[in-house]
Amino acid sequence: MTLWPRTLLWRSVLLIAALLVVAHLAWLQIFRASEVEPRALQAAQQVVSVVNLTRAALVTADAGRRFALLDELAQREGIQVYAGNASEKVPALPDRPFLRIMQTQLRERLGPDTRLALEREGVSGVWVSFRIDADEYWVSLPRSRIERDEPLRWIGWGALVLVLAVIGAFLVVARINRPLRELTRAAEQLGRGTMPPQVTEAGPAEIRTLAHAFNQMAADIQRQDEERALLLAGVSHDLRTPLSRIRLALEMLDDHGAADLKAGVAQDIGDIDVAISQFLDFARPVDAEQIAADADLNALASAVVERYTRNGKDVRLETATLPPLPLRRQAMQRLLANLIDNALRHGNGTVDVKTGRNGPITYIEVLDRGPGIPQTETARMLQPFTRMNSARSTSGTGLGLAIVDRIARLHGGAIRLLPRDGGGLRARVEI
Structure with a gap:
């Protein structure tokens, strides 16, 4: 079992979806690479401005106003300022390009001793150190000041666009493949011997060309079938007319010394008549007959068998209950x-x-006690004008099984030539 789809529609959709996913992932990598540095520079600029403003306020403000100013910064801007210690340890920064660039910018603008941390004394935030004379201070900002959710929104929008693109690709490919599905159904009908309606010549130029070629081929086949049927009908008429005259002449002859001759000629005439009938049956388009939706196979078999028994043939019928x-x-x-x-x-x-049913399959079979057909020869015997060597001494055209195979395939079935228990042949038609 393979996960690779069998139909062209799903293969095309899967390949397009894979291409879109790869393109989307590549775009995300490019976006992240191109977006990190500008965002880090912008965040560093914001932090530098806050630190410079805070330091200027602390340096220039009156001693009595200093604490009130710090409270105002905390309430309005979310900026907290704490006294620090140069020997104080803070957790190291995660190894992320954004934070490395930001730390480099802060040290370039605020001094080489500037430290950046995301946590201090168990409190999360953006912590930046600065000095006033020999004293160290820490300013704390909410992490939302430097961490934005725009990239996540971009990823979400990109995923939505990807899903919509896959759905659109499915609809487009399904529309392109619609003529191919119609062409497939028409080819299956033609293969069963049924002349399909013309395939719609729509879609891309390649599909239109293919549909046009198929329609032309089907029209040529239909024309050839009609010409063949007309030819055989004319030949049969031209042959049966003199045969009828010969038969009439035989009836008019007396029986003195010619009884055996008359019987032989009559037998030959009958064989020729049967051969002509089989030629016509083989040439006749069997799909011209309308399908009866509720046909009774047992009744059809009974009517055929009755014709043989009336003529003294030893043919027996055994039926089963059939839908x-x-x-x-x-x-x-x-x-x-x-x-x-x-x-x-x-x-x-x-x-x-015999008639019967095996699961969803209905079958009818004819059994005899003849020499049978070797299993290696069964496929060949379904070809037109093919006969076993042992049958060449008897009359026949070699079209009987070919006609049976053609009619069986027209009904979506098949004929199986099987050995019969005890000797003989079991010709089984499954529908």
């Missing part, structure tokens, strides 16, 4: 008749016809 099926009635009767004809021609004795 109604969407079938082309005449095509299915032709399918079953071809299988029974093959069984009667090549089998020995009784021909059994």
